[in-house]
Amino acid sequence: MSGRLKKVIGRLFTKGPPSGYLQQSHDQGGSFGPPYLAADLDKNLEAIFSVLGKGPDLIVRHLEVGPPPKLLRAALLYADGMVDTELLGELFIKPVLHDLPRKLAQRPGSLDVIDVLEKHVVAAPSAKKAKSVPEIVSSVLRGDVVLLVDSHAAALVSSLRGFRSRNVEEPTLETVIRGPKEGFTENLRTNLSLLRRKIVHPGLCFTELFIGRYSQTRVVVAHIAGVAEKSLADEVIRRVSGIDIDGVLDSGYIEQLIEDAPYSLFPTIGNTEKPDVVAARLLEGRVAVLVDGSPVALTVPRLFYETIQTPEDYYSRPYNSSIIRIIRLIFLIASIILPGLYVALINYDPEAIPQKLVFTIAASREGVPFPLVLEVVLFGLIFEGLREAGVRLPRPVGSAVTIVGALIIGTAAVEAGLASSSTVIMTAFVGIASFITPGLTDVYIAARFLLVALAGVLGLFGLVMGMLFLYTHMCSLRSFGVPYMSPIAPSAYPQWKDIFVRAPLWLLKTRPFFITKQSKYRMGQDSKPERPPSGQKERN
């Protein structure tokens, strides 16, 4: 693990422009002063201030340290609000002022104060030496405490970060009834610890990268060595470290800059707010990307079938999960093709609809001024508009608007003869159906309207051609080298037991082979629960 880390960091620093903050700081800062500290406190402070400036949030505390006869001047630097001041006083300043003189007196030969501080005095959990100005600058900016001592060409950096962040809460988007309810927060350290707590094995590797010229966002690529393909992890790291952008404010930035098919409607990178989902995907041989400041983790490769899966499928018993998966798939397909099918059948092949229904639909379309295609498109747009309004408005108002919109506009439109009731029902159904699989939000509207247009022009033939076109596109996609539609196409029938249905856990012995070939089995060979021997008599 550390070998990998060294390699990656080495690559960062040698590769030049794309990332590695040292290089970049030079790129945009220009006047970075001498890169290494001098043995003079004033010069060092000057060098640091020339980069950092003397902003209101930069705290400089001057101290004098050492045993009384030869006191040394020292300066403590940290950014206001990013350091836990209580700990700073208790674990850092107090020992430096009280213990240092004693310790120095005990070993008169020693002259390296920084060394003594690091090894014998400072009580903070982390303390290390730093020798270059850029290193010190970025430490201060990240919330570390830096102590400079006169006539020493080194500084002591201690991490006592403490800033406010959200607690671990239940995610708002992915809610479960059964299963872990904790969600990621904006704090990367918290998120990593959530993962570590789920996967204790030393194989869990975190590779740290700093992305963003100005934001210097910490990005961590996680995988399990021995489970994930090493080439996959390397590819993710390569793509992420190739990003050159001024700021990374959310994992969405990373997602859009490393995805395989940037033009496609279909997402090729998965995301989740739940640590248990990330852990499950890591165990399947996937690689995760976590970004500081974003509660959404990315996972790759992301394949189409993930759309109809939820973590809960695995936490509850298989029967319900299997049925629900099939329902999700049906609703997903319906949500895309139903408007097109509706238009095609009514316009071109009404004989394929049950006779009574045809009459009902025809009667409800009586007096509607628009052609069917226009009616469907119009109401589709109105539905999407109402939905967007419902999302943007404050929560209590939002639901009111949606209800008013759905009920009043729908009923009134039908009564006024602007739309047929069948179209309104169809639109509402399709809209609701698309909520079931939120992973494809990008696809629904565009694909739906494409198919409606084709069905309007060419009927069922147009619809089928449109579907074939869409499907071909889906088949042509890849997510980090894995065909997007696998294992559906190319078909791997043994894997279908965890795609369209969710077979009992003890049948899912193998990891998905199309993602990883590293370790084939994820459970023991005889994991099926056994009935106890039937020797015991019933007790009456």
Add this chain to the structure above:
Amino acid sequence: MLEEGRISDRQAVYLIITSILPTSILFLPHMIYKGARQDAWLSVILITFFGLAAGEVIGRLARRFPAQTIVEYSRELVGPYLGGAIGLLYAGFFLYINSFVVRELAEMLTTNFYEETPIVVFVIATVFVVVYIVRHGLEVLGRVNDIVLPLILAMLGALVLFIIPTLKAQNFFPVLENGVAPVVRGGFPAAVFFAETFVMLMLTPYLARPDETRPVIAKAVLFLGGLQFLVILAVIGVTGELTANFLFPVLDLARLIRPSLFLTNVDPLILMPWILGGTVKITVFHYCATLAAAQLFRLRNYGVVAVINGIILGVLSLILWEDVVELAEQIARVIPPYFLFIQVGIPLVLLVIAVIGRKGRQENAGQ
């Protein structure tokens, strides 16, 4: 390398099935019945054996030249000029046979479902999608087919299931009323369909295991033979004497179904997998045509060829025949000997030359 992708054995079997099934199910019953009457099912057995024999020739060629297509190894076998001519012949033939299929599909749509829409609309739409798929390469084509074929089979299975109650056994008798001759006569035009496994002449080098060509073809032919057998039984069993009058008996079968559940008329729904299958079939042939042309002219990439070939394909399918009657007439009476010569005859000649001249990879004595 023109084509980077590889397909598995299973995908190859599926591709062969899809590249034969949609049209053979539509056209064969009428065609065979006209010749063989109630013994049509015997004709099917006959042409299945013929299909296996044709597959044997193609499979043996594939064993000798596992890394090359026919366009490439014909140059090696009979010299650059004659070999080039053979390559050109195949590049053209794939387009030509495909134009039949495009027209068949379009005619099926206009005569049965869209009486008022001009045929050119269907041709353009089909060719557009076909070119789109071909440009994505063989792997994507294989993946698309992985879903399309099961859809067709499911539909066909449902059709046969619904038909069973209406079968009439007396429609099959008397067996061999007029001797064996009609059975052969009925099977002859149908043989063209079962020799369409010759797409493997172009696809062999792109199999993950090119040596498997022979079993791949055999599996596909046996499956198709069995299916065709069932369909013929259903058609004869239900419509009997009338089969000769229907151009697309299977569609008429579909019309006979009154599932009595709640749908009154299912044939537009049956149409959907059919269009899918037909389009994939055209795509397979178009892919072969495109690959052959690109190899013939030693191009590095076939994207442009796919488009040019697509335009030619569309135009050919529109101008070659006046109407569906002429089309059906040609398929049944005029083309079979020529097509069979190209599909099986030339490979057989090439195989003989290869065996005599000890060209290509030698087969071990035991195999």
